[in-house]
Amino acid sequence: xxxxxxxxxxxxxxxxxxxxxxxxxxxxxxxxxxxxxxxxxxxxxxxxxxxxxxxxxxxxxxxxxxxxxxxxxxxxxxxxxxxxxxxxxxxxxxxxxxxxxxxxxxxxxxxxxxxxxxxxxxxxxxxxxxxxxxxxxxxxxxxxxxxxxxxxxxxxxxxxxxxxxxxxxxxxxxxxxxxxxxxxxxxxxxxxxxxxxxxxxxxxxxxxxxxxxxxxxxxxxxxxxxxxxxxxxxxxxxxxxxxxxxxxxxxxxxxxxxxxxxxxxxxxxxxxxxxxxxxxxxxxxxxxxxxxxxxxxxxxxxxxxxxxxxxxxxxxxxxxxxxxxxxxxxxxxxxxxxxxxxxxxxxxxxxxxxxxxxxxxxxxxxxxxxxxxxxxxxxxxxxxxxxxxxxxxxxxxxxxxxxxxxxxxxxxxxxxxxxxxxxxxxxxxxxxxxxxxxxxxxxxxxxxxxxxxxxxxxxxxxxxxxxxxxxxxxxxxxxxxxxxxxxxxxxxxxxxxxxxxxxxxxxxxxxxxxxxxxxxxxxxxxxxxx
Amino acid sequence: xxxxxxxxxxxxxxxxxxxxxxxxxxxxxxxxxxxxxxxxxxxxxxxxxxxxxxxxxxxxxxxxxxxxxxxxxxxxxxxxxxxxxxxxxxxxxxxxxxxxxxxxxxxxxxxxxxxxxxxxxxxxxxxxxxxxxxxxxxxxxxxxxxxxxxxxxxxxxxxxxxxxxxxxxxxxxxxxxxxxxxxxxxxxxxxxxxxxxxxxxxxxxxxxxxxxxxxxxxxxxxxxxxxxxxxxxxxxxxxxxxxxxxxxxxxxxxxxxxxxxxxxxxxxxxxxxxxxxxxxxxxxxxxxxxxxxxxxxxxxxxxxxxxxxxxxxxxxxxxxxxxxxxxxxxxxxxxxxxxxxxxxxxxxxxxxxxxxxxxxxxxxxxxxxx
Numbered sequence: 001x002x003x004x005x006x007x008x009x010x011x012x013x014x015x016x017x018x019x020x021x022x023x024x025x026x027x028x029x030x031x032x033x034x035x036x037x038x039x040x041x042x043x044x045x046x047x048x049x050x051x052x053x054x055x056x057x058x059x060x061x062x063x064x065x066x067x068x069x070x071x072x073x074x075x076x077x078x079x080x081x082x083x084x085x086x087x088x089x090x091x092x093x094x095x096x097x098x099x100x101x102x103x104x105x106x107x108x109x110x111x112x113x114x115x116x117x118x119x120x121x122x123x124x125x126x127x128x129x130x131x132x133x134x135x136x137x138x139x140x141x142x143x144x145x146x147x148x149x150x151x152x153x154x155x156x157x158x159x160x161x162x163x164x165x166x167x168x169x170x171x172x173x174x175x176x177x178x179x180x181x182x183x184x185x186x187x188x189x190x191x192x193x194x195x196x197x198x199x200x201x202x203x204x205x206x207x208x209x210x211x212x213x214x215x216x217x218x219x220x221x222x223x224x225x226x227x228x229x230x231x232x233x234x235x236x237x238x239x240x241x242x243x244x245x246x247x248x249x250x251x252x253x254x255x256x257x258x259x260x261x262x263x264x265x266x267x268x269x270x271x272x273x274x275x276x277x278x279x280x281x282x283x284x285x286x287x288x289x290x291x292x293x294x295x296x297x298x299x300x301x302x303x304x305x306x307x308x309x310x311x312x313x314x315x316x317x318x319x320x321x322x323x324x325x326x327x328x329x330x331x332x333x334x335x336x337x338x339x340x341x342x343x344x345x346x347x348x349x350x351x352x353x354x355x356x357x358x359x360x361x362x363x364x365x366x367x368x369x370x371x372x373x374x375x376x377x378x379x380x381x382x383x384x385x386x387x388x389x390x391x392x393x394x395x396x397x398x399x400x401x402x403x404x405x406x407x408x409x410x411x412x413x414x415x416x417x418x419x420x421x422x423x424x425x426x427x428x429x430x431x432x433x434x435x436x437x438x439x440x441x442x443x444x445x446x447x448x449x450x451x452x453x454x455x456x457x458x459x460x461x462x463x464x465x466x467x468x469x470x471x472x473x474x475x476x477x478x479x480x481x482x483x484x485x486x487x488x489x490x491x492x493x494x495x496x497x498x499x500x501x502x503x504x505x506x507x508x509x510x511x512x513x514x515x516x517x518x519x520x521x522x523x524x525x526x527x528x529x530x
Numbered sequence: 531x532x533x534x535x536x537x538x539x540x541x542x543x544x545x546x547x548x549x550x551x552x553x554x555x556x557x558x559x560x561x562x563x564x565x566x567x568x569x570x571x572x573x574x575x576x577x578x579x580x581x582x583x584x585x586x587x588x589x590x591x592x593x594x595x596x597x598x599x600x601x602x603x604x605x606x607x608x609x610x611x612x613x614x615x616x617x618x619x620x621x622x623x624x625x626x627x628x629x630x631x632x633x634x635x636x637x638x639x640x641x642x643x644x645x646x647x648x649x650x651x652x653x654x655x656x657x658x659x660x661x662x663x664x665x666x667x668x669x670x671x672x673x674x675x676x677x678x679x680x681x682x683x684x685x686x687x688x689x690x691x692x693x694x695x696x697x698x699x700x701x702x703x704x705x706x707x708x709x710x711x712x713x714x715x716x717x718x719x720x721x722x723x724x725x726x727x728x729x730x731x732x733x734x735x736x737x738x739x740x741x742x743x744x745x746x747x748x749x750x751x752x753x754x755x756x757x758x759x760x761x762x763x764x765x766x767x768x769x770x771x772x773x774x775x776x777x778x779x780x781x782x783x784x785x786x787x788x789x790x791x792x793x794x795x796x797x798x799x800x801x802x803x804x805x806x807x808x809x810x811x812x813x814x815x816x817x818x819x820x821x822x823x824x825x826x827x828x829x830x831x832x833x834x835x836x837x838x839x840x841x842x843x844x845x846x847x848x849x850x851x852x853x854x855x856x857x858x859x860x861x862x863x864x865x866x867x868x869x870x871x872x873x874x875x876x877x878x879x880x881x882x883x884x885x886x887x888x889x890x891x892x893x894x895x896x897x898x899x900x
Binding site for chain 1: 550554558561562565569664691692693694695696701702703705706708709
């Protein structure tokens with residue numbers, strides 16, 4: 001069920017109404033039932049996967065909790081009798097027991113994700129190798145259908161399990177509460193990937209709806225609709241035209257495609273997240289923010305701290321840090337320092353951890369080499385710019401440009417275009433084609449075509465541009481205003497007439513200018529594919 | 531005491547903030563309603579058949595005869611002729627490619643307003659067992675007043691990719707027309723001109739039949755279950771209300787009416803004790819001349835053809851069904867005099883346009899240059 005359909009709106013109204021009518025203690029149960037109903041709309045048979053993830057995580061977390069408690073009570077009881085070594089050995093044995101449960105559960109859940117998401121990718125590669133080796137044998141594709149939100153809920157629940165393993169908080173005792181954390185419907189389509197400790201209190205509290213929450217939540221949903229329907233779905237037509245007609249649209253059109261895709265993806269993804277956060281906000285459940293004006297970043301590393309923050313922080317907390325401080329990595333570091341010197345020895349483990357994380361980030365986004373190359377290129381750019389930082393600083397100091405407005409502007413634009421180049425790997429069919437299209441930017445000079453009606457051939461009419469230009473300007477304005485703090489809070493300080501007029505204008509813009517209904521291809525959220 | 535308590539409970543209604551909110555919501559709703567009116571197609575000069583269903587609601591609902599069906603009723607029968615020649619009061623609840631279930635729901639709705647003595651249903655629509663095209667659905671359903679019957683009609687008619695809610699709030703369907711608005715959309719925002727004569731869409735132009743069609747061989751001539759199910763419902767609805775149902779096949783020669791279809795209708799009529807008239811077999815008796823009586827080479831009759839057919843059918847209705855002659859009834863006369871005047875004024879205007887432009891510019895006809 002797409003967020004931007006009337007079916008979802010009616011579903012949400014029904015959920016809200018019944019939620020409010022129910023006694024407080026039953027409300028979280030209703031949210032769980034609603035989430036499963038929501039999930040059923042994507043295919044009833046997919047329920048099995050999310051249920052397996054919920055319950056396997058529950059069992060594993062309870063086992064971890066039990067072992068931790070057993071350990072605590074044993075150590076307490078034998079405080080006097082155990083020597084330091086014995087305590088250490090006991091703790092290590094218990095940790096190993098815990099690790100077994102953790103690994104088992106992670107293998108099961110990441111295994112489900114890997115099999116469903118990557119089997120056909122693997123088969124395609126094996127077939128490619130077989131073909132190259134001259135074999136006529138080809139393996140048949142499995143064509144698994146990916147359950148809704150599997151990449152998101154798997155990461156979210158595994159994050160929970162790792163936190164329990166790390167004793168960040170105790171395991172949830174009620175399996176149904178954990179099932180709600182896994183399946184809470186606003187986060188299913190494209191996240192954000194939430195943390196249990198941030199959500200548990202409000203998620204299970206069954207708080208009464210308040211005027212503030214409903215009003216703030218609705219505003220956020222409305223803004224999400226605006227981004228998705230007025231901007232993203234309209235602009236996607238032009239992006240599709242460019243990337244699916246590569247013989248015709250080369251040179252400057254590739255740059256136009258990059259620019260349009262950057263706006264489309266931003267409006268689509270942040271719009272979807274706005275809707276998700278807004279829906280949760282209505283129930284008084286604060287989701288974590290997923291973006292912090294990423295297009296104002298001055299470097300790729302900063303961009304990744306501000307774009308899809310819930311995923312980046314997941315990789316940082318549950319993958320990058322553990323890999324960096326893992327025993328094999330520390331051993332490698334030691335080995336490298338000894339054999340290749342301190343400078344390189346220190347860096348090799350970090351580079352390796354970064355490559356692993358970025359490879360995984362790439363493959364998480366999609367089972368295709370495009371995404372792998374995209375991830376690794378991001379890694380390369382980040383590592384190179386990290387190494388070049390002293391050089392940049394020297395340059396800034398010498399020219400005294402480091403803090404000037406124009407230099408900062410240059411950095412922002414440089415990052416925007418660099419990211420747009422990298423992001424293009426999402427678009428074209430394969431890596432080879434993407435690089436071929438890159439090359440046409442430098443070999444085919446057709447800038448003037450744009451001004452001779454080229455922009456009108458991309459599937460957009462004059463009226464579409466009339467809508468898009470002010471809508472994107474508004475998006476930019478809201479982002480700029482957001483630097484001074486929450487835009488909604490700033491707006492709520494304005495006179496009531498101004499507020500109502502703004503809300504109503506956005507509502508009308510969505511209603512009239514939204515790219516929905518007959519004549520428009522109602523698009524899935526781009527990130528829901530990942 | 532009780533009144534006082536209630537008054538104190540309702541005190542919040544007089545609260546300034548509440549009143550301000552109420553005013554804001556009312557203004558917002560009003561703007562949305564206005565926008566919806568503006569954005570909906572007006573169907574006055576182009577595709578006037580889009581207005582047929584809607585116009586019924588402006589009518590004084592006192593008709594002895596109701597037609598239901600597709601373009602073969604709204605183009606081929608003239609209620610004014612039936613009035614002028616026989617004093618029969620009739621209305622055509624027809625629409626473009628009206629499907630059997632739409633005819634059923636339109637009849638069901640009509641019966642909530644009035645109870646005619648005879649209902650005439652054109653059977654061509656039985657060839658469609660499922661919804662065909664969104665555009666045709668819209669031409670029939672958008673004009674219906676919002677009611678449970680309309681919702682049932684939408685449910686039965688909507689195609690898989692159509693959204694139900696957009697029939698309740700048409701702005702969700704027509705929102706993107708903002709870039710196509712014309713002067714006509716602003717002119718008819720509150721009130722549209724009447725385009726039909728009791729559901730009859732007049733055309734005086736002529737395009738003769740040049741070839742008589744041969745029916746393409748079909749794999750299956752059997753009408754579908756869904757079509758029959760709704761025909762049964764129409765039959766039952768009429769029987770339950772004591773209304774005579776007449777099944778007809780209008781004398782349009784396109785789309786081709788197969789012998790096998792005709793046989794099914796004969797059998798159905800016999801089984802259900804109904805009258806079935808295939809006017810295609812009676813064209814000589816009626817006096818239809820396909821070189822002068824059609825405006826699109828046999829698909830629809832023009833005014834001349836419609837008047838001949840109505841005259842012929844009127845006699846049957848009067849002699850065999852005893853439909854009353856209301857011409858001497860002052861109340862009816864007052865209503866129908868205006869209709870007759872409008873009818874002849876339009877007829878005259880159409881001849882004027884034909885002479886001036888060579889085609890019916892303001893009456894939904896395509897320019898011959900197109």
